[in-house]
Every structure is written in structure tokens, then in C-alpha cells.
Amino acid sequence: MLYNIKYKMKNRLPSLDLLKILAIFLIVVFHASYKGIPTFVVDSLGWVNQAFYYIFYHFGELGVNLFMLITGFFLVSSTSVKKNKIIKIILDVYFFAIFSVVLSLVFKKYVFHIQDLFPITFTYYWYVTGYLIIYILSPFINKFVRGLSQKQFQKLLFILFILFSFIPTVAGLTTGSTEDLGFYNRFVWLLFVYLAGGYLSVYRGQLSLMNSSVKKLLIALYKLLLFVGAFAIFSYFAQINTRFFNIPPNYFWGPNSVVIFLISILLFALFYHFKIPENKFTALIAQSTLSIYLLHEHPKFLFILWLDIFSFAPFYYSKKLFLMVIIYSLVVMLTGVLIHYFKKYTFDRLTGYFLFKCNEAKK
Template sequence: MISSIQQHRNRNLDLLRILSMFMIVLLHSQTFGIFHYGLPSGIQLFTVYLFRNLAIVASNCYVLISGYFLIKKGFKRKKIAYFAFEVSFYSAFIYLMIVLFTPLTFSIQDFFHWIFVLFWGNYWFATLYLVLYLLSPFLNLFLNQLTQKQFQQVLIGSIAIFSLWATFSHLPILGMNEGYSISTFLLLYTLGAYFQLYQLPFKWKSGWYLFHYFNIAVGLTVYFFLIDYKDWMIDYHSPFVLLASILLFLFFKETHFKKTWGNKIIPFIFGIYLIHEHPLIRTLLWEEWIPIHQIIQQPLMNLILLGLSTLIFIVCLLLSFPLHKLSKRIFEILLTKLN
């Protein structure tokens, strides 16, 4: 029975990974698309803010899921080695394809830059995730030695410092970097681990988690629309985004979907990020291929952006199928030769 419940939760969280990746694409359609041409007004601006506040939890949910699973699964050298290889493979392969099909000139220096892309932070999430995974054995060792009360004290202290204090004080010495920091990832990992190891002191119907998640997004949207837009309120480590991320995570964790198909495409989902967020693809996508300046003039701009994000998601997923399989095959060959 316990195994069955765990499998349900695993499949549910696979769906959250897929939704989070779509949210990431939607966020990028705003950040690198319409925001470069100025914000709309009226109901379109309200909808832009609402979509952004709903989607801003995406990266946080990914890390929560990692903490939830890795606290029990532990560190696997082969997995982290493949993660680094896959990022490098996608990055270098995309560079070569762009050199082949655009006027960009090949440079050996650029080629090595894209091979070792994790060192330069072009994929900020991948770089931080690599660091988090490398730290996870030591973090697990520490967390597994704590009693539940001690674990709660660690969480309360961490949230007080790295979320509440860091958000409202804006102190750069805390090193949060708008949430793009290893401190944010460690906090999220610890929260995910807690949800794996311990039961919550209360039990809501799963729909309430979703209801309050929407409430936070709508509340922030109304504030931005009627009073003032504050970037810091939707930094990844802010208490508003942190709480919304937890609520969405708990909704998927506690909901029992009858059937899920997400596990079949999960191996290819991360490739969507690696393809559309490659700096060279990003430039082509939002500055040449997609007529953003025309889209923002349309009365149905936000619906068009939703459709556009869906199209980018699907195309990158289809491209990820062969790229993932090829990278996996090359990695196994290299591993065999090294052994």
C-alpha cells in the first residue's frame, strides 16, 4: 500500500515537472519577448502580471522535487556525470548547428566555451543544480541526523534569514542575488527533504493548496496592477514565491490523479530548457524568428503568448527526443572506454 502511494506521488510530481517546464517557457516569452518592447496597459497588463505570478514558482518547484527525492535516493556519480555531459552536449551541438545554418563563423575558442558552459553560468539553473547535487551528500548527512524538532528549527531559521530578512532588507551581503543563488537552492532542497521525511501537522484537501496558490498569485497581481510593480516581491527567495511554490508542490504531492502519462516524457523534459534557453537560440528566437513587436499590438496578445509558449515547448520536446538519446549513447560509449 505504501509503495502504491509512493508511486502515485512520483507520477504526480512528474506532472509538476512538466508543468514547471511549460511555465519556464512562458516566463521567458515575457522576459525576453514582450518586456523588451515595453509593457502593455489595461487588462493585458493585468493578465501579463497574473501569468508571471502564476509561473514564477517553476524553478523553485524543480528544486523542491529534487530535495524530496534525493534525501532518500542519495548521491550517484554516474547521474551527476551524465547531467554535466548532457548540458555540455546540447550546448556544443546547438552551437555547431547554428554555425552550420547561419552566418555565424566557427571559432575553436567559442566551441570550447559552449562545451564548458556550466562554468560560465550561461545556464544559471543548470550550474546551480550541479553545485546543489554535489553538495547533496553532505546536506543529506546533516539533515538525516536531525530530529523532527531540530529539522523544523533549521527550516524556521533558514526561512527567517534567507527569505524574510533577505527579501525585506535587500542586503547584498546575504548574497541572495534575487534568488539566483545556491542559498535559495539549499533552502528549497531542505524544504523538499522535510516533506519526504515528515508529515505535515495539518491535513488539507488537495484543492485547498491550489486555491491558496492562486490567491497568492492574484493578490500579487492586484498589488502590482493597482499600486506598484515590485520586482523583489517575486524574487525566487521571497516569502510570497516560496509559499506559492510550496503550495503548488503540495497540491501535486497530495492529489491522486487516476492516470498519468508524464513519466514517459520526463527524460526529455530538461532538454526543452537546454534548447530554448541556449543564449544563441534565445537571441534568434526572440529577436529574429518571432515577431514580438507585432504580437504585443494584438488585443489577444496573452493568448497568443500562451499558444507560442506551447509551440516552443512541443518543438523543443520533439528535438529533445533524438538529442537526449544521442547524448545518452555517446555518454555510455565514453564511460565504457574509460572503464
């Protein structure tokens, strides 16, 4: 069956807005644990704190997959690229990059590198760089996809899944990571997830996944989570770090691990099923997710944020540690939302005005 969109896509689905919020929360919490708690401390955290550490660590990259699935879901129907959107993303990146540099200067921890001037090129925000490239290429990708029948599309996805998820997940057992293979990189993975999101969008009417009951999806999710939990407990106690195998407790954390990918797909399908009425509050936060990401991901500011501003050091051996991780993450998210709306009514208006003038001049 040829690519054929029977109805016009809505730009927003409240339930997917909620999923975006969950995704960004998972990412922030992951960064808080990953960057805020040094590796050498982890072993002495006590088992409850360690359990939370590995849970947060494990599901951070889920957020990345979810964002790209949502992007693919909505963008696959598009046939053109909006130049203003590209410029806006680039300006957003510079706004937050400068903001991060200023804060680093305030903390007297800034050392200038020439790469700081080109945060997109040097993947300071790797997801945004990947997203931008996919966005720019999207008309071509979409056109290519349109030329495929459902069977061909399935085959393509299956082959890509085997290449970039299944093989790395199995082979990674020997190195401790699913992302070490030479033919894999994050951009290729984002492209695959984009295609998967597109497939779910185009054939959503026929896919059993998109039409199965919430109960079934929840059971499948529960099983996967049970598997991850059991695997983590096993590798934690068994300490498999041998000549042939290296299996850390958070082995499946990579976005391309089979488990994380399947959980992403199931979560996406689950949220797609939720019938949530339009909600201004969730829409407001969902629109700020890029800002929240840009606020806390700059490599020169990341460690200042989690080691100086929101330091977890006083809580390392406390039962409150992971409550604090959640609270600080929520504070970062809230700050990101506030800055987003501040930017929207100041910086964005100003840049919008200049863009408008430029366009006018062109005409």
C-alpha cells in the same frame, strides 16, 4: 525524532510529473515574455497585454522552486552520488550548448567567447549548475540532515527562511528586488529549497501541510494569488518609485520572495495530493523537462529564439499577443521533447556505449 525513512521512495509520482510539466511551462512562458518583449515596449502594450505580461513574469521563478522541491523530495533519501548521472548531465549541457551555438551561427549572430567552452562553470544554465553542485553535495547534505531531529530541522529551515526569504522580501521594497542583498544568491536559495523539499519528504506523514485537504490548500492558494494580484494592481497604478521605495508590479517575482515560496510549497502539497494514474504521456514529457530547459536558456541563443525565430513584434499591440506567447512556448516545449527523444536514441546511446566501455576498461 531521528531521520528515519520507513518505506522505500518511488522514483516517480505521476502527479509530480504533472507538476514538473507545469513548472517547465511556467519557466518557458516567463522567458518568452521576459526576453521576447523588450521592457521599453511593455508600457505601451495596453492593459490586457500588460496584465498577462506581469502574470507570466510573476510566476516564472515558481518553476525553479518547484523543480528543486521535487529534487529535494526524492533525493533526500539517497546516500550516494551516481557518477554516470553527473557525466550525463554534463554531456546534456554540452549537447544543447553546441546545438545553441550552431543555431546562432545559422542566424549569423554568434560571437565567440572563451566562456562558451565552459557553460557549467560560467553558469550559462544557472539552474543546472546549482543543481549539479547540490547533487554532488547531496550525500553530505543528506547525512547532515539525518543527524537533525525534527525540531532542529524545523529551526534550521525557519532561520534560513527568515534570512533568505523574509528579510530580502521586506528589505527589497526599497530596491525593487528581493535578490539584491549581498548575503543572498541563487545557489544558497536552491540549497534552502532542497532542504525544504527534503523536510516535506521525511516528515510527510506528520506534516499538517502534506495531510490537509485539497480544499484547504486551494483556499490558501487562492488567498495568496489574490494578494499578489491586489499588490500588483496597486503598485501598477500607484507607481511607487521614490527615494525610499521601489515597488514594481511584479515585485514578488523572485524565487525567494515569501509569496512565491509559499505558493511553491502549496502547489507542491496540492499536486502531491492528486491521485493521478500512471500516464505514459505525462511521464514522457516530464522526463524531457531538462532538455526543454537547456534548449531555450543558452544566453547566446535565448534572444535569437524569442526575437528572431518566435518574434512577438508583429503582435505587440494585438489582442493575440499572449495567446501567441502561450502557443510559441508550447512549440518550444514540444521541440524540446522531440530533441530529447532524438538525443536519447542517438547521442545518449553513443555516449552510453563509451561510458560503458570506460567502466569495463576500469574493471
